[in-house]
Amino acid sequence: xxxxxxxxxxxxxxxxxxxxxxxxxxxxxxxxxxxxxxxxxxxxxxxxxxxxxxxxxxxxxxxxxxxxxxxxxxxxxxxxxxxxxxxxxxxxxxxxxxxxxxxxxxxxxxxxxxxxxxxxxxxxxxxxxxxxxxxxxxxxxxxxxxxxxxxxxxxxxxxxxxxxxxxxxxxxxxxxxxxxxxxxxxxxxxxxxxxxxxxxxxxxxxxxxxxxxxxxxxxxxxxxxxxxxxxxxxxxxxxxxxxxxxxxxxxxxxxxxx
Amino acid sequence: xxxxxxxxxxxxxxxxxxxxxxxxxxxxxxxxxxxxxxxxxxxxxxxxxxxxxxxxxxxxxxxxxxxxxxxxxxxxxxxxxxxxxxxxxxxxxxxxxxxxxxxxxxxxxxxxxxxxxxxxxxxxxxxxxxxxxxxxxxxxxxxxxxxxxxxxxxxxxxxxxxxxxxxxxxxxxxxxxxxxxxxxxxxxxxxxxxxxxxxxxxxxxxxxxxxxxxxxxxxxxxxxxxxxxxxxxxxxxxxxxxxxxxxxxxxxxxxxxxxxxxxxxxxxxxxxxxxxxxxxxxxxxxxxxxxxxxxxxxxxxxxxxxxxxxxxxxxxxxxxxxxxxxxxxxxxxxxxxxxx
Numbered sequence: 292x293x294x295x296x297x298x299x300x301x302x303x304x305x306x307x308x309x310x311x312x313x314x315x316x317x318x319x320x321x322x323x324x325x326x327x328x329x330x331x332x333x334x335x336x337x338x339x340x341x342x343x344x345x346x347x348x349x350x351x352x353x354x355x356x357x358x359x360x361x362x363x364x365x366x367x368x369x370x371x372x373x374x375x376x377x378x379x380x381x382x383x384x385x386x387x388x389x390x391x392x393x394x395x396x397x398x399x400x401x402x403x404x405x406x407x408x409x410x411x412x413x414x415x416x417x418x419x420x421x422x423x424x425x426x427x428x429x430x431x432x433x434x435x436x437x438x439x440x441x442x443x444x445x446x447x448x449x450x451x452x453x454x455x456x457x458x459x460x461x462x463x464x465x466x467x468x469x470x471x472x473x474x475x476x477x478x479x480x481x482x483x484x485x486x487x488x489x490x491x492x493x494x495x496x497x498x499x500x501x502x503x504x505x506x507x508x509x510x511x512x513x514x515x516x517x518x519x520x521x522x523x524x525x526x527x528x529x530x531x532x533x534x535x536x537x538x539x540x541x542x543x544x545x546x547x548x549x
Numbered sequence: 550x551x552x553x554x555x556x557x558x559x560x561x562x563x564x565x566x567x568x569x570x571x572x573x574x575x576x577x578x579x580x581x582x583x584x585x586x587x588x589x590x591x592x593x594x595x596x597x598x599x600x601x602x603x604x605x606x607x608x609x610x611x612x613x614x615x616x617x618x619x620x621x622x623x624x625x626x627x628x629x630x631x632x633x634x635x636x637x638x639x640x641x642x643x644x645x646x647x648x649x650x651x652x653x654x655x656x657x658x659x660x661x662x663x664x665x666x667x668x669x670x671x672x673x674x675x676x677x678x679x680x681x682x683x684x685x686x687x688x689x690x691x692x693x694x695x696x697x698x699x700x701x702x703x704x705x706x707x708x709x710x711x712x713x714x715x716x717x718x719x720x721x722x723x724x725x726x727x728x729x730x731x732x733x734x735x736x737x738x739x740x741x742x743x744x745x746x747x748x749x750x751x752x753x754x755x756x757x758x759x760x761x762x763x764x765x766x767x768x769x770x771x772x773x774x775x776x777x778x779x780x781x782x783x784x785x786x787x788x789x790x791x792x793x794x795x796x797x798x799x800x801x802x803x804x805x806x807x808x809x810x811x812x813x814x815x816x817x818x819x820x821x822x823x824x825x826x827x828x829x830x831x832x833x834x835x836x837x838x839x840x841x842x843x844x845x846x847x848x849x850x851x852x853x854x855x856x857x858x859x860x861x862x863x864x865x866x867x868x869x870x871x872x873x874x875x876x877x878x879x880x881x882x883x884x885x886x887x888x889x
Contacts, residue, residue, distance in 0.1 A: 474835065
C-alpha cells in the first residue's frame, strides 16, 4: 500500500504582507493517509481543519510545509505537476447551494471536468454513468440546481468530484446542511463509492459519531494543532487530551445511547 | 389570569393541575390572508405548562420555525394564522395588534434565534441594546436599566459583565453572543422562552454550556421553554416532553423518554435511526425519499410516500390519537411498543 496524502509540517499564518495576525491558523500539522484509507479530521470552528484541507486541495498556500497528494507536490511542484492535481484530489463542500453555479444545468456542472479527449459523445455517456453512480435519474442533467433538494444537490456535488476520477476525495462537512433523515443516504453513498473505487477519503466533520462510524483513523485538531490521533473508537472511548475529553463530554446523547 | 375553562387539547400533557402558559389550539398558518390559501402548518395543538421544557422536533419544511414566530407575533406579513387560537397565560393573542404584541414580547414571551449575529444590531454596544428593551417596557432611568442589564449578563454566565456591557457584537464569540441574546430575552422575566435552534450554529462544547444554562435558568425562574430543534439528542438533553412535526403537522407527542425509547410513529423511528450512530463500517440509518414541499403534501398521510408500512388505509388522513396516557400519535398503523 502506498501513501496517498502527505502533510508535512503544514503551517498557515493569515495576515498582511507587513505582518502576521497573531497565532497561525494551522500550526505544524503533519500526517499521512494511506491509499484507500478513510481518514477523519475532527475539530471545532476555528481549529484549522478546513484550512488543512484547502492546503491539500491547492486552494490555500501554506506559509511553510509541504503537501503531497497522489504523487503531486501541491505547492512545490512544477506547473506540469500541478496540472495533474484535479485528477489527484477532489472535494465535496458542506453547502451544495453555494458550491454550484445556479445558472448552469446539472449536466454541465458535472461535465465541466470532463472536457478534453473523447468528444461530446463520450462525455454524455460518461455523464449518464456518473448520474447513475450517485443514484440520480439521467433526465436530471437538464435541471438547474434550484430544482433539486439539498440531498440531491449533494449527490450532484459527489458526481462532479468523481468526474475527474480522483485518487483522493475530501468531504468537508458533507451532510451538515442536510436534514437528519437524509444524512445517512449521502454517507452510505460515499461509503459504497469508496468501497467500489478504492477511493481515499478525507472526511472533515465536527460530528464525532459520524467520524467514528465512517473513518479508520482520525486526527483531532484544536487551535491549529493536532492534539490527538489514532483509532476513532479508542480516542472517543478513552480520550487522553483535555480538549478531546471536553469534546467527547459535550456530545448530547439520546437516551440509551452509549 | 390563567384560563382553565377550555378543556385540554394536548393529550400529552403530564400534569393537568399546573397552569398552561402557552397554548396553541388547532392552529393553521397559511400563505396570504384569505381562506383557502396554501397552508404551511395545519391543526397544531400544543400546550406548555409553567416551568416545563417542551421540545419541538422537525426537519426543514416541518413548519416548526413559523409556528414559533406565530407564538411571538412575528409572522412575516405574507403569512397569517388562518385557523385556531394562540393563548398566552389564557389570553387569546391570535389576532393581537402590533402595539399589543410589543407589550407582550419580552414580558410574557421572548424569543432566541439561531444566529445571534443577525439578531444583534452590529452598530450598537450590547449593553445599550439590552437597556433599550428594558426602557421600552418600564419607566426606569438609564442607570437603573444599565445596572439590571449588567446583572442579567452576569446571570447568564458572562464573565466580567460590566466590561462586556460596552462590547460590540463582533467583539464576542458565537457562544458569548448567544448568551447575550438569552440575557436580552430574560431581562424582563418572560413566562415562556421560545428558542429556535439556538445552538445549531455553535460548537458542541459551547452548545453543552448553553443547554446547561437554559436548564438552570428554567429551574431557578420556573420559566417555560419551547425548544425547537432538528437535533433529537439536544432535545433529549433538556426537554420534559417532545412534539415531533412532519410536513406542517404534529405526528407524535409525549414524554421525552417514552417517545425516544418507544417511538410509535414510523417517522419518529426513522429519525431516531438516522440520528443514532453505529459501529465502524456499519451502514448509516436514513429515511428514503425527501421531505415534501407543502404543494406536494398528500391528502392522506403526509409521511405515507416514505413509509414502509403504508397501505390503502393511509390514503385517509390520520388523526392525532391518544394511544395511551400522555401519548399522542398520528398514524393508522402505529408501532406497538413493549407492554408496560
